[in-house]
Amino acid sequence: MNKTVNITVEKYKDGTFWGTTQNIPGVVTAYGSTLSELKENITIAYYDYYELAKDLKEDFLDDLSENPVFIYNLDLKSVFELLPEIKISNIADKAGINSSLLRQYKTGKKNASEEQANKILHALHTLGKELLSVSFN
Numbered sequence: 001m002n003k004t005v006n007i008t009v010e011k012y013k014d015g016t017f018w019g020t021t022q023n024i025p026g027v028v029t030a031y032g033s034t035l036s037e038l039k040e041n042i043t044i045a046y047y048d049y050y051e052l053a054k055d056l057k058e059d060f061l062d063d064l065s066e067n068p069v070f071i072y073n074l075d076l077k078s079v080f081e082l083l084p085e086i087k088i089s090n091i092a093d094k095a096g097i098n099s100s101l102l103r104q105y106k107t108g109k110k111n112a113s114e115e116q117a118n119k120i121l122h123a124l125h126t127l128g129k130e131l132l133s134v135s136f137n
Contacts, residue, residue, distance in 0.1 A: 004068065
């Protein structure tokens with residue numbers, strides 16, 4: 001069975017992306033100059049970790065998966081840095097929250113509650129679905 005591996009992604013001031021596993025024994029971490037490069041690097045690092053655990057017959061091997069599903073969790077600030085094309089006021093409207101409050105989440109001046117973060121996530125997913133429905137003649 002494919003297990004889910006949660007990875008927290010952070011973007012640092014120098015522009016690099018760092019990812020760290022959250023729900024497996026031990027820690028696997030990697031970085032990349034882009035999100036795509038990070039995903040590639042953390043996948044390689046995870047498989048190296050898995051193979052080493054297998055070779056050493058580690059007790060925690062059953063808690064790992066040979067073919068995991070990676071879930072990437074980004075903080076709100078990083079999401080908006082990754083997607084500068086997104087207009088804050090439009091996402092705030094879709095999420096039903098105050099646009100100045102969303103700007104504070106974006107800059108890191110305030111942290112969104114789980115409920116607020118879910119509203120923003122839903123608004124972003126809705127926008128994504130709307131964009132996917134676009135076609136040209």
